[in-house]
Amino acid sequence: MQREIGTIDAQEVMAVLAAVPDPEIPVISVVELGIVRGFDPLREVVIITPTYSGCPATLVIEQSIRAALDAAGLSRILVKTELAPAWSTDWITQAGRAKLLAYGIAPPPLGDGAPSLRNRLAAQCPQCGSHNTTEISRFASTPCKALWRCNACQEPFDRFKCH
Amino acid sequence: MIDQPLFHYALRLGDDSLILGQRLSEWCGHAAALEVDLSLTNIGLDLIGQATSALGYAGDLEGAGRDADGLAFHRDALDYENCLLVEQPNGDFGQTIARQFLFSNWHWLFLSALAASKDATLAAMAAKSVKEVSYHVEFANDWMVRLGDGTPESHQRLSAGLDWNWRFVEELFIGDDVDNEMVQRGIGVDKASLRAAYDARIIDVLNDANLPVPKKHRAITGGRRGHHSEHLGHLLSQMQFLQRAYPGASW
Known part of the structure; x- marks a missing residue:
């Protein structure tokens, strides 16, 4: 009907x-x-x-x-x-952010519109939780992600770029 | 009736992005490091995406049944209205970075201003694109400093790349009849008004990169009228080959 x-x-x-x-x-x-x-x-x-x-x-x-x-x-x-x-990555929901993290992708920092702060804060390693991490490449596997490395557990990981 | 000035304005916006995007794609698989390869091609991808929107809009305005692909693949060099800077050859990595630096800093200022356009479609495209271009600027500025303040060889190559591209910068700030009408209607950007901010931005980076600020060069223009350097034809012959040889071919 x-x-x-x-x-x-x-x-x-x-x-x-x-x-x-x-x-x-x-x-x-x-x-x-x-x-x-x-x-x-x-x-x-x-x-x-x-x-x-x-x-x-x-x-x-x-x-x-x-x-x-x-x-x-x-x-x-x-x-x-x-x-x-x-x-904007600010539109990614809290549930979405938690799922990204569980999947091994560090969620983007909040704060679109603050370019000077973007990417400056160290990402948290999705594997071991350490903040002792380094950005390897701001452009990576997809347009929306950057490539990072954890200095604690040595694992590379993707980080969703702030946008 | 076609709004000719608006059509050309959208076309130019798309052509700048398309041609530089195609140039950057030539680096795919050739950069010295994987991270650089990914960066150049991702920037190229952003630009080709922006071109798809702008040329799609130009095609709608024209109303002759040409979509973004039609405009990209079935126009000759004389009908392209991109600025001369974006069609310049990649050269070595230093030359590519110099071109990206000079263009992205202008592109960012231009799009930031265009985001306030009275034309809602152009404003939306500009507001979206400028977020992507922020990353292009960061990438280019970082590499300018890294190469300029690096080894004697990287410094020399970057200087040579800057010399090659510098003469095409003036054109970015010169408006023609299309620009003037678009500015009058509140749609376009007064390009000359961007110059002071542009100079301030690039001088900052050049200082950090230990590079002298190049002297103002006599303007070399023509891109917006379809008068291009020989390099564009070679670029198009590669980009358009498939659709020229097999019109309408699809995946």
């Missing part, structure tokens, strides 16, 4: 999207990553925003969201990309 416009609520849609993993870091969902900006129940549009302009995962993310909506019987909901406001 066709549902009337305005009867699909945001909670229902967000529950569907909360099960869509990020293609690069599958432990975290596109909602936790802050890519999904919201759902407009009247226009029936899901608003998403890319992380980095050149992130190759952007297209895959849009397709995964489309597929999840279709599978939940919500095919008529449109997915729209908006650039403003620009994505």
Whole structure:
């Protein structure tokens, strides 16, 4: 049965999207990553925003969201990309940050808009918890991550860049 | 009717990023260290992503059915409107860093100002891109100091790279009719107004890098009118080959 416009609520849609993993870091969902900006129940549009302009995962993310909506019987909901406001790592949820850490990626420091402080504080090693760490390369395996090394346990690790 | 000045403005924004992104991609697999390889290609990726947005917008404004790929792969050098600096050859690592330093510091100032554009699409693209470019600036500035204040050889190579690229800096601050109209409509950036801030930024880094501040050079212009150095043609021949030989080919 066709549902009337305005009867699909945001909670229902967000529950569907909360099960869509990020293609690069599958432990975290596109909602936790802050890519999904919201759902407009009247226009029936899901608003998403890319992380980095050149992130190759952007297209895959849009397709995964489309597929999840279709599978939940919500095919008529449109997915729209908006650039403003620009994505920030401050939008990664607390739960998302905890999942990144458990996965072995140091979460980004808070404080977008304070470039002088960015990356200056030593990252905490996700393996042993030490703060005795060194940045090896600010550009690393993906646009959103930097490569670090722990001087205590010697393990290299990724750190989500502050953005 | 096409908003010609706005179309060209978006095109230039995209062309600057696309051409430098392509140049940086030439380093893939060739840099002296893995970390540097990753950095140059990641910066290139950011720039090509920015170009995709800007050229996509230009294509929409034009309304002739050309998308970002169409504009990137099916235009000749004469129809490219990037500044001359970004098409300069990579040379050695010192020359690449000098070019990145001179461009990224300008790019950051330009995008920061464009973020206040009355054109919501350009403003959104600029506000997003400037966050990425902050990292490009840090990378380039750090390497300027490391090479300039490094060994006699790294210092000499960086100096030579700066000499090569310096003559193309003036063009970044010169506006034409398109710029003037865009500024009047509250859409574009008054490029000349960025000069003082630019000089302050680069002089700081040059001092740290033990490099003299180069003398002001007579402006070499033409990029925005499609008059390019011979280097652009070679770059395009490589970048466009597949789509020229097999139009419409897809993965």
